[in-house]
């Protein structure tokens with residue numbers, strides 16, 4: 222019997238989480254550390270989907286900020302997420318964890334092309350599915366992609382791994398008076414304009430009643446604790462319990 226409170230989950234990691242101490246790119250040791258932790262979740266009976274951002278390599282807004290073409294920049298950003306997803310897929314496969322990489326933009330020589338049905342089949346067969354290229358559209362982020370895929374995969378929760386242990390009223394690193402929320406609703410996050418994920422991601426998860434769990438990559442709470450409903454995190458749900 223599984224003791225998981227959240228069994229089918231989508232885990233969103235930012236691209237920056239893969240950098241480690243580097244200023245750019247992918248630190249293989251860090252990717253392998255995540256792969257090991259994901260392995261503990263799979264062993265515990267979790268059904269896992271992954272979305273990894275691309276900020277460690279490229280962000281479209283940085284092109285636009287310098288007067289460049291935003292859409293091309295976003296295409297480059299989406300390609301960055303493909304690189305990260307492939308790196309994670311390899312690390313998981315090397316540990317014997319069955320993994321499939323699916324892209325929102327067709328690149329059949331490199332990975333599978335996303336369709337909801339094929340992705341569900343993979344998840345139902347116990348494979349870890351890594352969704353890359355975000356939503357496949359410019360002007361979106363991988364947070365929106367994560368929310369969309371969490372809905373399409375009928376996930377019990379979206380796990381958002383961050384640098385801090387939950388959602389605060391302001392950045393706790395610069396504002397010592399920031400209030401931390403244990404529980405909060407999707408609507409409150411949107412209304413208060415809290416900078417956790419973009420509004421589109423919150424709107425999709427609210428609409429589909431998918432809880433969001435925000436937790437830190439840097440404290441004692443493990444991903445497994447979170448799936449068991451234990452440890453320190455902020456739970457965003459339809460009703461603040």
Ligand code: UDP
Pocket residue numbers: 234235236237273274275276277279280281282294295296297298299300301302354355356357358359360361362363364365366
């Ligand atoms: N991106 C996009 N559409 C999407 C997802 C991502 O255009 O649906 C692009 C966008 O340029 C973004 C980049 O990919 O800046 C990397 O994604 P994101 O910023 O979400 O990565 P993270 O901050 O999570 O590392």
